[in-house]
Amino acid sequence: xxxxxxxxxxxxxxxxxxxxxxxxxxxxxxxxxxxxxxxxxxxxxxxxxxxxxxxxxxxxxxxxxxxxxxxxxxxxxxxxxxxxxxxxxxxxxxxxxxxxxxxxxxxxxxxxxxxxxxxxxxxxxxxxxxxxxxxxxxxxxxxxxxxxxxxxxxxxxxxxxxxxxxxxxxxxxxxxxxxxxxxxxxxxxxxxxxxxxxxxxxxxxxxxxxxxxxxxxxxxxxxxxxxxxxxxxxxxxxxxxxxxxxxxxxxxxxxxxxxxxxxxxxxxxxxxxxxxxxxxxxxxxxxxxxxxxxxxxxxxxxxxxxxxxxxxxxxxxxxxxxxxxxxxxxxxxxxxxxxxxxxxxxxxxxxxxxxxxxxxxxxxxxxxxxxxxxxxxxxxxxxxxxxxxxxxxxxxxxxxxxxxxxxxxxxxxxxxxxxxxxxxxxxxxxxxxxxxxxxxxxxxxxxxxxxxxxxxxxxxxxxxxxxxxxxxxxxxxx
Amino acid sequence: xxxxxxxxxxxxxxxxxxxxxxxxxxxxxxxxxxxxxxxxxxxxxxxxxxxxxxxxxxxxxxxxxxxxxxxxxxxxxxxxxxxxxxxxxxxxxxxxxxxxxxxxxxxxxxxxxxxxxxxxxxxxxxxxxxxxxxxxxxxxxxxxxxxxxxxxxxxxxxxxxxxxxxxxxxxxxxxxxxxxxxxxxxxxxxxxxxxxxxxxxxxxxxxxxxxxxxxxxxxxxxxxxxxxxxxxxxxxxxxxxxxxxxxxxxxxxxxxxxxxxxxxxxxxxxxxxxxxxxxxxxxxxxxxxxxxxxxxxxxxxxxxxxxxxxxxxxxxxxxxxxxxxxxxxxxxxxxxxxxxxxxxxxxxxxxxxxxxxxxxxxxxxxxxxxxxxx
Numbered sequence: 001x002x003x004x005x006x007x008x009x010x011x012x013x014x015x016x017x018x019x020x021x022x023x024x025x026x027x028x029x030x031x032x033x034x035x036x037x038x039x040x041x042x043x044x045x046x047x048x049x050x051x052x053x054x055x056x057x058x059x060x061x062x063x064x065x066x067x068x069x070x071x072x073x074x075x076x077x078x079x080x081x082x083x084x085x086x087x088x089x090x091x092x093x094x095x096x097x098x099x100x101x102x103x104x105x106x107x108x109x110x111x112x113x114x115x116x117x118x119x120x121x122x123x124x125x126x127x128x129x130x131x132x133x134x135x136x137x138x139x140x141x142x143x144x145x146x147x148x149x150x151x152x153x154x155x156x157x158x159x160x161x162x163x164x165x166x167x168x169x170x171x172x173x174x175x176x177x178x179x180x181x182x183x184x185x186x187x188x189x190x191x192x193x194x195x196x197x198x199x200x201x202x203x204x205x206x207x208x209x210x211x212x213x214x215x216x217x218x219x220x221x222x223x224x225x226x227x228x229x230x231x232x233x234x235x236x237x238x239x240x241x242x243x244x245x246x247x248x249x250x251x252x253x254x255x256x257x258x259x260x261x262x263x264x265x266x267x268x269x270x271x272x273x274x275x276x277x278x279x280x281x282x283x284x285x286x287x288x289x290x291x292x293x294x295x296x297x298x299x300x301x302x303x304x305x306x307x308x309x310x311x312x313x314x315x316x317x318x319x320x321x322x323x324x325x326x327x328x329x330x331x332x333x334x335x336x337x338x339x340x341x342x343x344x345x346x347x348x349x350x351x352x353x354x355x356x357x358x359x360x361x362x363x364x365x366x367x368x369x370x371x372x373x374x375x376x377x378x379x380x381x382x383x384x385x386x387x388x389x390x391x392x393x394x395x396x397x398x399x400x401x402x403x404x405x406x407x408x409x410x411x412x413x414x415x416x417x418x419x420x421x422x423x424x425x426x427x428x429x430x431x432x433x434x435x436x437x438x439x440x441x442x443x444x445x446x447x448x449x450x451x452x453x454x455x456x457x458x459x460x461x462x463x464x465x466x467x468x469x470x471x472x473x474x475x476x477x478x
Numbered sequence: 479x480x481x482x483x484x485x486x487x488x489x490x491x492x493x494x495x496x497x498x499x500x501x502x503x504x505x506x507x508x509x510x511x512x513x514x515x516x517x518x519x520x521x522x523x524x525x526x527x528x529x530x531x532x533x534x535x536x537x538x539x540x541x542x543x544x545x546x547x548x549x550x551x552x553x554x555x556x557x558x559x560x561x562x563x564x565x566x567x568x569x570x571x572x573x574x575x576x577x578x579x580x581x582x583x584x585x586x587x588x589x590x591x592x593x594x595x596x597x598x599x600x601x602x603x604x605x606x607x608x609x610x611x612x613x614x615x616x617x618x619x620x621x622x623x624x625x626x627x628x629x630x631x632x633x634x635x636x637x638x639x640x641x642x643x644x645x646x647x648x649x650x651x652x653x654x655x656x657x658x659x660x661x662x663x664x665x666x667x668x669x670x671x672x673x674x675x676x677x678x679x680x681x682x683x684x685x686x687x688x689x690x691x692x693x694x695x696x697x698x699x700x701x702x703x704x705x706x707x708x709x710x711x712x713x714x715x716x717x718x719x720x721x722x723x724x725x726x727x728x729x730x731x732x733x734x735x736x737x738x739x740x741x742x743x744x745x746x747x748x749x750x751x752x753x754x755x756x757x758x759x760x761x762x763x764x765x766x767x768x769x770x771x772x773x774x775x776x777x778x779x780x781x782x783x784x785x786x787x788x789x790x791x792x793x794x795x796x797x798x799x800x801x802x803x804x805x806x807x808x809x810x811x812x813x814x815x816x817x818x819x820x821x822x823x824x825x826x827x828x829x830x831x832x833x834x835x836x837x838x839x840x841x842x843x844x845x846x847x848x849x850x851x852x
Contacts, residue, residue, distance in 0.1 A: 172488070173489050174486070174487045174488065174489050445493065445497070446497070446500055449497050449501060449504075450500050450504045453500065453501045453505060453508075454504055454508060457504070457509075461695070
């Protein structure tokens, strides 16, 4: 049976049952009770066989820290943030900590990273006064353990969560339909498209290592690189679509986490479109304070761009490093930081050299955009090598294709992405521009109904014919 | 107080009709296209036109001197040639040539070699193998027909007319069936509108079930070993005869087979023609023995074992081919997934097992043939 903590039918049925109970009454107390009870049941079923004690301990630490900050805002915030971070890396068994200090029994860490983001956000916003009302235990638990966002986000601010729960309306057939559409699209992405890309990628990886000819190995390496990027997108954004859809059934508005990331024409733009809530969180709580601190220390205007680039590097290094506990993920973080900071430097230099007007014209050029899109995609797929692989495997790939082969692989990905994504963008824009009664045909309820029906039929057929389960949600592990 | 929904939250009345219609239209179009695609992937060509009903006993037979080509959706295009007696045999069914060893095969569609090319049937392969092992010319008369096993005793007289040295009866789990009890109250005139509607619905369901799309879906689905077991356990027609400990329904089926065999024995009594009963596994049993899979309540060896016991009780020689499929990896691939008939490769295994048994020295009529096995 597929786990509840995934894009499974079980999860959909669970979410639908919770939404049904939620909609039985509009009383806030009832809805909070249903959401908290559902989240606890969800947590129980997802962590069966694992001890919940450390998990509960982490929540207690978070709640006590919040109460201390509420009592004395600002004083102990830094210390509490540090302690919480330390406990988190210890519970997540980061490899830079001595292994003998780790707990030796199996315990639940499901969604711990996302709980960390919520707890730190509560600390900071309570300390700064952005959260004015004291957060009680029930509200804290409902927010931290919300079953729709526990496993893989999106990371929602407490103020927005509280507002959406308070203001949740009676479910209308139109909104139910919209929610259902979102769930269908998500289910298709996470279970059908992701399975196709993962199968394609797995086959390509084996051919990289055992391909008969150098050309086969190089081509397979390109397919493996690009295939994983598409797989990860379908896997993660599909799950997010499902949870956004399930939350919509309760009229809970969750923030969007993706905005067509492969349409991004720069790496900075990419991170504005991929895992949006994570990069927004880090921009709010790392980039902005860090930049301000650096500017305060050296307020020279000529140094401002340097601090901007440095703050970007640190922020996106953390974005990458957050993903895992090994040196591969640290390197993945370094490459993210490098990508955005080089991108920032390029933007600054380009602006200085060409002037704003010329830069604007350049950014509007379709060929420039296609190349920039291809480059962004290629860099992302390259950095992902340290995400889905490890040093040992990478060594095997390098030995199999050689340095020239590696360069050819990257060139193939770049050319294919430039052409392929360029064509995709052109086609998409053409289709979106078809209007009927002042509305894009794609947005018409009838088109959406037809599209979703087709997706359901393909999903059923795939379930019947392929009989293979799609991989688990990758971000569940983080 | 019930709050009012905003205007964009209200579904226009026409959409309550249009949206279900769109869903239906897309589903119908999708299934239609899928059926066309499945038809291209799994084409069916020609028709099996050699079938006929025996005017004397009403049993299904093949037309004499008939040739036909038919491709079943899962198998290759096969040309079927039947001799002047309606047997799928290269040889005339006339008087046995002097000195020739004649083996007569009895059985159902599997024995006839349905969906298997002429030179790949176990009948042809057995003849080929025996020729290499015997000092006398060998001839196989394949009387296998698309019939039920209970009709076999009616063919014994005809089989004996061929002056056989040995008669082989091949049996698969699907053949061990229970006679259908006459349906009570079925009266063609009593067709109310409700009954007619039910009949129309049944026909529609049958049409969908027999559609190429469903066949393609089932084909892919049944390639999966676990799925094969699941489907078999839920509605397998041969489940009763493979269930161990035996069920009452299974016992009834075997009792009917025993009765059929007894009728055959009675007719063969005093003729000196030995009867060989060969148990051939179905796809599920082959998969289980080949992959060492366990399915609760199902014993893949039970069918072969019990058929051998019943054969021995009726004085017949028995062969159980099931263990021979254990020697092949993924033996389920030697059967058509939906149709379940054995492919040419499975026929090769059956032929080898049959020849080994016929030439092991225990059948005096086959003394002219020598076993090459130690």
